[in-house]
Amino acid sequence: GRRVAEVSGGEAMLIAITGLSIRRTAITLLDEPTNNLDRPTRAKLADFVDQWPGTLVVVSHDLELLEHMENTTELYGGTLDTFGGPYSAWKEHQEQEQAAAVQAARSAQQALKVEKRQRVEAETKLARRERTAKKTQRDGGIPKILAGNRASKAQASAGSLRSTLDNKVQAAQVAVDAADARVRGEEHITLVLPDPDVPRGRRLAELHDQDRTFVIQGPERVALVGANGTGKSTLIEQFIRGTAPAPDRPHGRLLTELVGYLPQRLDGLDDDASAMANVQSVAPGTPAGTIRNQLARLLLRGDSADRPVRTLSGGERFRVSLARLLLSEPPAQLLVLDEPTNNLDIASVEQLAEALDAYRGALLVVSHDFALLERIGVDTVIELGRDGRMHQRRDLNI
Known part of the structure; x- marks a missing residue:
């Protein structure tokens, strides 16, 4: 009989999930459903998931819950990629793919070095030939007409060789860029x-x-x-x-x-102010550059640090709150x-x-x-x- 505002976060989540299970819609979306749930209730939710009628899409960082999923879809770099299997199987697959991508990137980089080295060696040989031809012509070893013809042919041959080698270097660079694109940069x-x-x-x-x-x-x-x-x-x-x-x-x-305190509901932030302003309010003596660097270490860079907090995701809001703790003095x-x-x-x-x-x-x-x-x-x-x-x-x- 209590109002929802008076129940705990875990109880509120149970109320929401119970209502969704009763509705029995064709497609149900659960966003971080295990937040605030105790261990026994998490186990019950896992049973709910196993028996859920219809299609269920779950967004979660709960590794145990993710093992109950039939498919794993990742959103990365603006692209959705779906893998048949639970999170642990997807993770193993991703690690294997990344290992192969890193090896491919190393091989492509090595191939590029070889092509560049061959380009330099060829240029050295061409320069040596050109110096020899000029010396022969200067010493009068062959008629001027014949020397001119040879020079023209040599220039054409050198131009063709340079073009071929340049194309190989360019192709090797394209291969490096493509291989590097497959390797994920770990944002820490x-x-x-x-x-x-x-x-x-x-x-x-x-x-x-x-x-x-x-x-x-x-x-x-x-x-x-x-x-x-x-x-x-x-x-x-x-x-x-x-x-x-x-x-x-x-x-x-x-x-x-x-004492530093991070509440369950991050209600200590000024939603209309930026991340920068929220941190500056508790660290007025800290230089703005120091605050901005600290936020950058928390992956809140550029526009993210200057946008109103109400526009940030839950994880980003958490990082702002954490930055307030980190800069306390x-x-x-x-x-x-x-x-x-x-x-x-x-x-x-x-x-x-x-x-x-x-x-x-x-x-x-x-x-x-x-x-x-x-x-x-x-x-x-x-x-x-x-x-x-x-x-x-x-x-x-x-």
């Missing part, structure tokens, strides 16, 4: 998080329920997990904002002011991330994991993406139950 988000130099014994935050207190200290990595609707995001919002907790509900307290001792992989593509998730793995401050991550949590080396797993109590787990197998 380069995330280098600042070193906050957090002492191991420094207490940064506390999480409380009716029975227990959990302390986050030093460069500790804590995962907060639990079923949809248990109040994980509400707990995070409460202690980040410093508002009074609800009765008999878990609550938290920050012990440091140096002094750097955050504690990063609090609520479902950080929502709306990120597969490559960006991996690059985010690399950055967080190298971060030397404390992390509190709310996520159902257990692959990410394992990748960043979580030290402590806290499960929030529906009864409002928190339980420490040894690992992510819950």
Whole structure:
């Protein structure tokens, strides 16, 4: 009976998917359907997918869900390419194609070098012949008429040879360009998080329920997990904002002011302002060139950095929010991330994991993406139950 605005992100997704399954349309589109879903619900959604009536088109970075697809279609460089099979099979096929493309590009480049070298060698020989002919003519070794005829023939022959060799070089260059076009340039988000130099014994935050207190200290990595609707995001919002907790509900307290926060719903951005302006608002002393370079490292270049944030994709908005954290001074001792992989593509998730793995401050991550949590080396797993109590787990197998 609650309003949709009052339910959790995962519950809202379940409501939407349930409505779509009841409609039973011929074609159904699901855009990132596992965002915010807990592990059991993700498994149920996978069963839904396997039995879905009609055609189902899924946009997702959830590798487990993608294994339930019959075909994989990639949008790259403005072109759609469809492969018969799930993501893992497509990925293997793509890696093989790229390996072959790289080898073909190397071979084409080598062939071009050979043609250019032969062109230079031929020009050297022609110049040597021309010098010999001029010397013979100058020394009077042969009649002038015969020397002239020979010179004319030599020039014609040299011109023909040059034309042939130039054509071969041009053809080799075309082959190189075609081979290079098949090799994909890897666009990498380069995330280098600042070193906050957090002492191991420094207490940064506390999480409380009716029975227990959990302390986050030093460069500790804590995962907060639990079923949809248990109040994980509400707990995070409460202690980040410093508002009074609800009765008999878990609550938290920050012990440091140096906190970076990425909410599940990126509502801290000014949608009408550009990415540049959004970052400048939290880093007024940072030169514009530094901000622009940082955004470029996050693949927000040129027009993307100057467009209103409301025109950016979910992944681009996330990068703007991340840039606001990266340029904070002094750097955050504690990063609090609520479902950080929502709306990120597969490559960006991996690059985010690399950055967080190298971060030397404390992390509190709310996520159902257990692959990410394992990748960043979580030290402590806290499960929030529906009864409002928190339980420490040894690992992510819950």
